[in-house]
Each structure stands twice: as C-alpha cells, then as structure tokens.
Amino acid sequence: MEDVIRVIVQYLHVTAGILWIGGAFYTIFVQTPAIMAAPPQARGPVIAQLAPRQIFYILRLGEATIITGVLRIMVSGRAREIENLASRWTLSIVIGAVLTVILLGLGHGIVKPALKRMLTLGPSATQGDAGAAAEAGAIARRLKTLGYVQLALGFAIIFGMVTARFS
Ligand code: HEM
Numbered sequence: 001m002e003d004v005i006r007v008i009v010q011y012l013h014v015t016a017g018i019l020w021i022g023g024a025f026y027t028i029f030v031q032t033p034a035i036m037a038a039p040p041q042a043r044g045p046v047i048a049q050l051a052p053r054q055i056f057y058i059l060r061l062g063e064a065t066i067i068t069g070v071l072r073i074m075v076s077g078r079a080r081e082i083e084n085l086a087s088r089w090t091l092s093i094v095i096g097a098v099l100t101v102i103l104l105g106l107g108h109g110i111v112k113p114a115l116k117r118m119l120t121l122g123p124s125a126t127q128g129d130a131g132a133a134a135e136a137g138a139i140a141r142r143l144k145t146l147g148y149v150q151l152a153l154g155f156a157i158i159f160g161m162v163t164a165r166f167s
Helices: 002-037 040-074 079-083 088-126 130-165
Strands: none
Touching: 002 040, 002 130, 040 079, 040 088, 079 088, 088 130
C-alpha cells in the first residue's frame, strides 16, 4: 500500500513539475517571440487574453509542485533523514526546495505585478502614447531576462531532484 501511495504522489509531483517548468519553457521560447513578431496593434488584445490565464496556471502549478514535493518527503520513508544536512539526499532536496520557493516567489512578487502593469499600459501604448510604449517595452525586456533566470532555476531544481533519486 505504501508503494501505491508513493507512486501516486510521485506521479502528481513530477507531472506538476513538468507542466510548470515546461510551461515556462514554452512561454519563453515559443509564445513570447511569436507575440513580439506580431504587429503592435494585434499584440495588445492577445496579451490581454493570454497573460491572466497564463500567470494563473503557472503559479497554481508551482504551488502544486511544492505541496506534492512536501507530501513526497512525508511518504518517502526517509523523512527523518532530512535532519541530516550532510546526506546527499537531504542536500539535493533542500537546495531544490529553496530554489523552488525562490522561483515561485519571483512569479508572485515580480512577474505577476509586471504583467498587470503591462496590461494597464497596453491600451495607451497602442493609441500612440510614447511614454506608455517605452515603459511597456522596458517591462517586456526585464521579463525576458527574468524568464531565462527562472528557467535556469527550473533546470537546477530538476537536477537536484534527479540527484536525490540516486542518493
Ligand atoms: C518544495 C519543493 C520540492 C520538494 C520538497 C520536492 C521533493 C521531492 C522528493 C522528496 C522527491 C523524491 C526523491 C527520491 O526519489 O528520493 C522528488 C522527486 C522529483 N522532483 Fe521534486 N521537490 C520539489 C520541487 C520540485 C520541482 C520544482 C520540480 C520541477 C520539475 C521537481 C521535480 C521532481 C522530479 C522530476 C522528481 C523525480 C526525480 C527522479 O525520480 O529521478 N521537484 N521531489
């Protein structure tokens, strides 16, 4: 029975993690360049529809990954080992968990408010307000750089998790 629970929790955890980091990969390498290549008048309405849905799903997936990750420790049969910071398993999980919290924090604390601001600026920028267009452009550039940082964090977390599996 314990094995069945472990499989279910692991399945949910890995699925949530794949969708979370995979969603970020798709956003950065497929969706954003495609939107930026579109004519400016077409961008606004598309971003207005996409951004709220996207940030909602990505943040919920991050939260689901953390909750199932904590559950995964609880059903691992190795929960007590977490007190031993010298163990490779503990180090991999703890470093992965800390990076995960940073990653989700960036989403809640920086990406979500920045997208909200972009959506506010959008209509003025489309109607020719140069100040609004410049600010929206600056936010888009900052989000792009942050996106690469977030993806690097995601890959580092996956490395930590796989290391834990073999520790
Ligand atoms: C608070 C955050 C997290 C915690 C506490 C956590 C915890 C765990 C634990 C305990 C395992 C099992 C390790 C073992 O086999 O002994 C695991 C595996 C795994 N985790 Fe996480 N995790 C977290 C975040 C993430 C994130 C953000 C991802 C993103 C993709 C992720 C992806 C995975 C994967 C793919 C495995 C399976 C590794 C393998 O079997 O080779 N985890 N996690």
